[in-house]
Amino acid sequence: MSTLVARLRGHAASQGDRPALTYLGAGGAPESALTFAALDERVRGVAAALQARTQPGDRAVLLFSPGLDYAVAFLACLYAGVVAVPVYLPRGDRQLPRLQTVLDDATPVLALTNHATLARCGPALRAAIPTTLLLEDALAPDAWVDDRSAPLAFLQYTSGSTGAPRGVRISHANLMHNSQAIYDAFGHGPDSVALLWVPPYHDMGLIGGILQPVFGGFHGVLMSPLAFLKHPLGWLRAVERYGATTSGGPNFAYELCATKAPAVQGLDLSRWQLAFNGAEPVRAGTLERFADAFAPFGFRKEAFFPCYGLAEGTLIVSGGRPRTLAVDAAALERHEVAPGTDRLLVSAGHVTGNQRVTIEGGMVGEICVEGPSIAAGYWGQPDRVGPLRTGDLGFLHEGELFVTGRLKDLIIVDGRNFYPQDLEATAERVATVRPGGAAAFGVAGQDGERVVLMLEAAGSEVGGEVRRAIAAEHEVELADVVLVPAGGLPRTSSGKVRRGACREAYAAARA
Numbered sequence: 403m404s405t406l407v408a409r410l411r412g413h414a415a416s417q418g419d420r421p422a423l424t425y426l427g428a429g430g431a432p433e434s435a436l437t438f439a440a441l442d443e444r445v446r447g448v449a450a451a452l453q454a455r456t457q458p459g460d461r462a463v464l465l466f467s468p469g470l471d472y473a474v475a476f477l478a479c480l481y482a483g484v485v486a487v488p489v490y491l492p493r494g495d496r497q498l499p500r501l502q503t504v505l506d507d508a509t510p511v512l513a514l515t516n517h518a519t520l521a522r523c524g525p526a527l528r529a530a531i532p533t534t535l536l537l538e539d540a541l542a543p544d545a546w547v548d549d550r551s552a553p554l555a556f557l558q559y560t561s562g563s564t565g566a567p568r569g570v571r572i573s574h575a576n577l578m579h580n581s582q583a584i585y586d587a588f589g590h591g592p593d594s595v596a597l598l599w600v601p602p603y604h605d606m607g608l609i610g611g612i613l614q615p616v617f618g619g620f621h622g623v624l625m626s627p628l629a630f631l632k633h634p635l636g637w638l639r640a641v642e643r644y645g646a647t648t649s650g651g652p653n654f655a656y657e658l659c660a661t662k663a664p665a666v667q668g669l670d671l672s673r674w675q676l677a678f679n680g681a682e683p684v685r686a687g688t689l690e691r692f693a694d695a696f697a698p699f700g701f702r703k704e705a706f707f708p709c710y711g712l713a714e715g716t717l718i719v720s721g722g723r724p725r726t727l728a729v730d731a732a733a734l735e736r737h738e739v740a741p742g743t744d745r746l747l748v749s750a751g752h753v754t755g756n757q758r759v760t761i762e763g764g765m766v767g768e769i770c771v772e773g774p775s776i777a778a779g780y781w782g783q784p785d786r787v788g789p790l791r792t793g794d795l796g797f798l799h800e801g802e803l804f805v806t807g808r809l810k811d812l813i814i815v816d817g818r819n820f821y822p823q824d825l826e827a828t829a830e831r832v833a834t835v836r837p838g839g840a841a842a843f844g845v846a847g848q849d850g851e852r853v854v855l856m857l858e859a860a861g862s863e864v865g866g867e868v869r870r871a872i873a874a875e876h877e878v879e880l881a882d883v884v885l886v887p888a889g890g891l892p893r894t895s896s897g898k899v900r901r902g903a904c905r906e907a908y909a910a911a912r913a
Contacts, residue, residue, distance in 0.1 A: 405574050406555075406581075406616060407480050407548075413619045414442035421621045423612065425470045428629045430636055430643070434470045438619070444474050447540035448514075449481035450547075455535060458483040459552045461510040463531070464603075465491055466519055468626055471537055472602045473612045475514040476556070483550030487557045487569070488603045491519065492527060500567060502530055504559050507781060508569055557781050558605050558713045569781035570713045577609070579774040580716035581617040583755030584610065587721050588648055588676050588707070590618045597646035599625035599637055599655075606651075606681055609717045634658040635666060638696070642670050650678030650707070652898075653685055654838035656692040661837060663695035672700030678721065680709040682898055683805065683823045686726050686746040710750035710805050714790050716775045720759070720803045722751025727799060734806065735819045737766040739797055745824070749802040759803055760789065766797045768809055795821075811901050813844035814851050815878055822901060825853065828875050832867045835859040841891050841904040845881060852881035856904045858888050884908065 413422070418439030427433035436444065452462065462484045466472040472488075479486035487508045492498050513531045517538055523531075555577045557569035584590075598611030602624075615622030623644045630637050638659060641649050656679060679689070693703035709721030727749065730742025753759050757773025772789040779786040795812070796805040807821035814820070822842035829840040839858030844851040855868060865883040872880055892903035 404578060405480070405551075406477070406577065406613060409619070410438065410442055410445070410477065410616050413438040413616070417619065418442075420619075422615065423470055423473055423622050423624065424644075425468075425624045426626065426629070426640060428626055428632075430625075430629070430640055436470060441474070441477070441616075443543045444540070445477045445481055446543035446546040448474055448478035448537055450541035450543070450545035451535060451539055452478055452482035452484050452514075453547065453550065454541070456482065456484050456511055458550045459485060459554070460512075461485045461487050461508045461557065462535075463487040463489055463505065463508065463510040463513045465489065465513045465515040465523075465531060465534075466602075467491060468601050468607075468624070470624070471516050473624075475537060476602075476608065476612065477616070478514070480555060481546060481548075483552045485552050485554045485556055487559070488608055489559065490601070490603045498526055498530060501527075503567055504569070505530060505532070507567075508557055508559075558608075558716075560713050568783075570777045571779055571781055572716055572777055576716045576775055576777055577613070578617075579755055580609065580718060581613060583757075583775060584614055584718050585618050587709075587718065587754045588678070590614070590620065590648065592618075592620055594618065594620040594648060595623065595644055595646045596620070597623040597625065597637075597641055597644055597649040598651070599627050599630040600651050600681075601627045604681075605711075605713050605717050610678075630655070635662055638666075638669060638671065641674055645673045647673060647675045648678070649674060650676070650680070652681040653679055653683060653688050657685075657688045657837040660688065660691040660695045666696075666699065669696070669699040671696055674701060674705055676707050677701075677705045678707040678709050680711060680718075680721075683807075684708040684748040684750070685827060686748050687827070689724060689748065708748050708750055710794075710803060712792055712794075714777050714792070715771055716777065718754055719757065719771055719775075720751045720753045722749060722802065725749040725751075725802065727804060731824075734766065734821075737764050737795075737819065739765055739799065747804050747806070749799075750796075750805050752802055758789075759798065761797055762791065766795060766806060768792065769794045769796045769803070769805065811843070813842065813853055815844070815853060816850065818878070820853065820876065820878065825855065825872060825876060825878075828871050829855055829857060829868045832859070832864060832871060834861050834864050835868070836888060838899070839888070839891065841899045841901050843901045843905040843908075845905065845908065847881060853878060854882045854884065854905075854908055855880055856884045856886060856891060856908065858890055859885050860887070882908075 422438040422441045424435040512533045555574045559567040600607035706724040711718040727747045730740040731745040733740035760770045762768040769792045770789040795807045825842040826840035836858040841856045892900045
């Protein structure tokens with residue numbers, strides 16, 4: 403079986419002087435860049451140092467800020483037969499518990515890091531991490547011996563949006579199959595240019611941003627996630643500057659850019675061939691707003707590529723060009739699909755890579771997936787038996803997958819099923835609520851479950867406006883509306899709102 407090690411070694415030999423990975427600094431200018439030959443050389447030096455300190459199958463946690471060092475460290479683990487454990491680098495002690503959970507579960511023998519990161523680590527973080535190996539302590543590239551492999555490529559820890567993070571066991575076969583599925587579905591080729599700002603500890607940033615260019619032998623441009631959040635339109639400027647043919651991110655990224663579109667001048671997005679949208683629910687309104695806002699700058703609505711995936715599926719499960727389906731919301735509450743006008747769903751496309759999706763429990767039910775990209779199970783747990791039960795709700799229509807919500811997040815009020823993202827979308831149409839700044843969840847009331855909305859918004863009138871909008875559109879009364887400051891909603895490392903944590907915080911404040 404071919405591996406990513408063989409792919410990178412082959413690219414280094416056949417097209418060593420071509421750009422492999424470029425990392426952009428805060429201002430959008432290149433901060434560092436590596437050709438395929440230079441990337442292979444750096445990786446071999448770090449892999450040699452790893453081989454001197456580890457045994458095949460040992461785990462190594464990656465502690466870096468986003469940048470090319472992250473890519474080098476991850477690939478070095480593959481070269482050395484070490485199981486990489488990508489993690490989010492905590493910015494403060496409050497974020498340490500999640501890292502400690504991962505460390506306790508994965509039991510790494512060392513942490514790969516660099517001088518710059520180690521210097522920024524506070525005492526608590528230094529105490530939490532195991533023995534370190536610095537990238538600056540790499541050995542000579544020729545000291546690397548290509549004679550070790552591990553049964554696993556890496557452990558991809560789940561986001562923890564609905565529970566404690568779990569380490570998905572991604573094999574080399576899973577990784578190669580999913581990389582090929584992405585390459586084929588996205589229509590990549592030698593002249594493709596992929597640009598991503600999604601952080602590398604997230605499976606989209608790692609597999610889509612770093613590993614897909616290495617797999618396909620084309621240029622990958624990486625942006626600082628913080629730079630995107632500070633200046634969202636800098637993403638689109640970078641797409642233009644580097645002629646990116648593939649770029650994308652979660653739905654909120656497109657929403658942010660659409661809200662800032664009036665400030666745009668002199669932008670050319672005509673080379674952008676595929677704009678993928680995944681990792682959170684894709685909203686038809688967002689696609690319309692973004693397409694309308696940037697059509698004058700050469701963006702084509704046909705470039706959109708909504709997709710669905712999850713860590714347990716390595717990354718992508720399905721994807722395709724945009725298609726919407728208007729359905730009856732009342733029927734959807736009953737887990738049925740009927741034509742209507744009050745809810746517009748966006749298709750997540752066709753299933754990729756000869757995999758199989760089934761729906762468990764009715765017309766609308768739990769999405770189950772099986773195929774070569776699906777991981778065998780979680781670290782420290784037995785292999786999964788049968789198809790993967792994703793925990794997501796959806797249905798199949800004319801060969802395409804439509805995702806309707808998350809099973810654990812479903813709110814049931816007086817026998818009616820409410821999808822939190824529907825309630826959140828209504829709340830976010832109130833002018834002072836931040837895009838992506840709403841969390842809907844159920845709480846126990848005297849007569850059953852009731853709905854609470856937590857919003858990143860300010861102003862005493864917001865609560866009343868949101869209550870009226872929810873009552874008019876969904877015919878349900880909110881038990882409470884809680885306002886928090888910008889950035890106040892608990893989120894995963896990839897930016898998804900943690901509704902379960904919102905519910906826990908709400909309960910604790912009222913205990």
